[in-house]
Amino acid sequence: QTVVTQEPSFSVSPGGTVTLTCGLSSGSVSTSYYPSWYQQTPGQAPRTLIYSTNTRSSGVPDRFSGSILGNKAALTITGAQADDESDYYCMLYMGSDIWVFGGGTKLTVL
Amino acid sequence: QVQLVQSGAEMKKPGASVKVSCKASGYTFISYYMHWVRQAPGQGLEWMGIINPSGGSTNYAQKFQGRVSMTRDTSTTTVYMELSSLRSEDTAVYYCARGDWIHYYMDLWGKGTTVTVSS
Numbered sequence: 001q002t003v004v005t006q007e008p009s010f011s012v013s014p015g016g017t018v019t020l021t022c023g024l025s026s027g028s029v030s031t032s033y034y035p036s037w038y039q040q041t042p043g044q045a046p047r048t049l050i051y052s053t054n055t056r057s058s059g060v061p062d063r064f065s066g067s068i069l070g071n072k073a074a075l076t077i078t079g080a081q082a083d084d085e086s087d088y089y090c091m092l093y094m095g096s097d098i099w100v101f102g103g104g105t106k107l108t109v110l
Numbered sequence: 111q112v113q114l115v116q117s118g119a120e121m122k123k124p125g126a127s128v129k130v131s132c133k134a135s136g137y138t139f140i141s142y143y144m145h146w147v148r149q150a151p152g153q154g155l156e157w158m159g160i161i162n163p164s165g166g167s168t169n170y171a172q173k174f175q176g177r178v179s180m181t182r183d184t185s186t187t188t189v190y191m192e193l194s195s196l197r198s199e200d201t202a203v204y205y206c207a208r209g210d211w212i213h214y215y216m217d218l219w220g221k222g223t224t225v226t227v228s229s
Contacts, residue, residue: 001172036215038155045205045222046147046155051215089155093214097160097169099145104154 002026004092006102012080012109020105021072022090028071033092035073037066040087040104049088050075077107085109112136114206114220121226127194130223132206139187140164143209145216146180146191148202156202160209161189196227 003025012018022035029035031053038046048057050066053073063078073092077084090102117131132144146158159170161180168180174193182189193200204223207216 034214036213038216040155045219046207046216048215048217048219051210051217052213055213057217087154091155091157091215098171099157099160099214101147101155101157 002094002100004090004100004102006088006090006105008103009106009108012077012084012107014080014082014109016080017076017078018080018107019069019074019076020088020090020107021069021074022092022102023072024092029068029073029092031068033073033094035066035068036091037064037073037075038089038091039084040089041085046089080109082109112218114208114218116204116206116220116223119224119226121228122196124197124227124229126196126227127192128196128225129190129192130204130206130225131188131190132220133186133188134163134208135187137208139184143211144180144182144189145207145209146178147205147207147216149205149222150199150202153202158191158204163187163189193225196225198227201225201227 005023037050040046054066065076067074087104089104115133140163145160161168163182179192206220208218210217
């Protein structure tokens, strides 16, 4: 069974840049997996940030960007702000109407 | 207003079933899939399955096959997720999320329904 991997935690200084990644336990992530990214703060529903690797959802600031870096999907936050402190989840489309979330990354801004 | 409104919190005993509803409004109901995602306390998001409101076809994560059923009522633009043989590990917040079938992502989320399984 394929597992989608994410860093469990990451920290960034206010104003800094951080890149979170999303990989596969076996194989490489490509655009064919249509990687998407979601932000979630405690007690709230997830918010969609990025879809189709690098397209920002409506209303998402341009400090959030998505890409493929090497064999992983990546979410980069440029100029991190205090309210970016959240959990971030990637999701991959595995084909045949199956989707899988990564385990999530807890981002601390300090 | 484009939104997904979910039913209220549920408390169930082990072995029982729960049926959570998700009413869609503000868009063409049959033009988007609907996903169900759950989140156990302190844990990550877990994809459960998907329903196509147009024809009612479904696909479930292997983990839930045999225990989950997703249905829809086009007359009320509502989708349902029923989970049976509940156990304590099913205690979670259950979300419905609208699925974009072109870019394979979730573009609109319900606020979630808390299901607690306890004897």
